[in-house]
Amino acid sequence: MKISGKGPLHGHIRVPGDKSISHRAVMFGSIADGTTRIRGFLESADCLSTINCFRSMGIEISQNEEEILIRGKGLYGLSPSKMPLDAGNSGTTTRLISGILAGQPFETLIDGDASLRSRPMKRIMDPLTLMGADIRSLSGNGCIPLHICPAKNTEIISAAMSGQILRNPLHAICYSSPVASAQVKSCVLLAGMYAADGRTTVTEPARSRDHTERMLSGFGADIRTDGNTASIAPDPHLHAQDITVPGDISSAAYFIAAALLIPGSEILIRNVGINPTRSGILEVVRAMGGDLSIVNTYDAGGEPAADLLVRSSSLSAIQIGGEIIPTLIDELPVIAVMAAFAEGTTVIRDAAELKVKESDRIAVMTENLQRMGCDAQPTEDGMIIRGGAPLHEAVIDTHLDHRIAMSFTIAAMAAKCPLEIQGAECVNISYPGFFQDLERL
Ligand code: S3P
DSSP states (O other): OEEOOOSOOEEEEEOOBOHHHHHHHHHHHHTSEEEEEEESOOOSHHHHHHHHHHHHTTOEEEEOSSEEEEEEEOTTOOOOOSSOEEOTTOHHHHHHHHHHHTTSSSOEEEEOOTTGGGSOOHHHHHHHHHTTOEEEETTSSSOSSEEEEOOTTOEEEEETTTEEEEEOOBOOOEEEOSSOOHHHHHHHHHHHTTBSSSOEEEEOSSOOOOHHHHHHHHHTOOEEEETTEEEEOSSOOOBOOEEEOOBOHHHHHHHHHHHHHSTTOEEEEEEEEOOTTTOHHHHHHHHTTOEEEEEEEEEETTEEEEEEEEEOOOOBOOEEOGGGGGGSGGGHHHHHHHHHHSBEEEEEOSOGGGGGSSSOHHHHHHHHHHHTTOEEEEETTEEEEEEOSOOOOEEEEOTTOHHHHHHHHHHHHHHTSOEEEETGGGGGGTOTTHHHHHHHO
């Protein structure tokens, strides 16, 4: 797809629902009792992968104009899938669902596309194995396909109302995660619901997004958080919820960057989730000198949300590293684009996790910025970007990574030079209407 710059952006926009929250709403709704209603659900390829996985395990999921309805069957109500579960491109689906599957009395195979097949799963296999789960990487490389079998101690218990229930009790653990990853934390907490012997605790080196903790407690789980530690009590009774998903700050980030970088722009982005464990980009914009105001803050069912007013600004370089990284990990590609237009040298550190996202985002961002004539150098755990030089026409290889495709769309508009973006349709992973929404502004 060929993208070139047009004039300033004006008007208002609502970005689609938050991807992380949409995944969780389907998962937790499926293992709760009763019908969960989800408004503002993100209908993107990744979230549809989660829906399809739960449909394959016997959960009825329907949709009308306004909402998705999940007819949950309780903690022990899933049934074995006839086919391997297909997680598509979605790391969130794979890692979170594995925590639920580890506690099931049936075996499951999880697979996905070529990108997902290269992403590390040892980070969830290790803690699940400590909990007594039998989880293997079929290719022996710590990646999918994953085979999850019931542990040896499967037992039949009788529940008063529902007759016999098969259970596959796990062991509670206190896990110190080597990475700050909400996917790892959530996987362990979900498995902790199926533990037989007490609370399961996860401690991270820095605090990752806390949507699981917030939403699971809304469903009735006993979750406690203290600094970088979260714990859960086993065997909760989860009750169906009505969930309104706020707009995704990771999708809003592209419009924030576009409005800042294209002179004469002024836009209002409505209904954006600003959970502090996700909103690091707002701090970065402020530190770079961007004109961004948070207006009209409100609560969207346990998640803070707001409207964001953004005006074009001259940006200056900054240093980004440390505890803020997990709060803006998915926004670093578009922050790198902002850095390419900022005066001075931006340094991003402590972000080695970027190497194991949908692509190696350190390599792919710096390589594509270089193609445009920007002095962008990869480092072990981040990148160094010397901003402010004029950029030129180029062909961008997205490696089919949605965040790379959207970031370089903004780069093309800001640089006012055409970019050929290869595989641009991969935006469907998180934002199917991205190009149309941008056109409207
Ligand atoms: C996600 C957590 C992040 C993020 C991903 C979604 C989630 O991954 O990059 O896009 O929904 O929990 P990690 O927590 O593994 O860094």
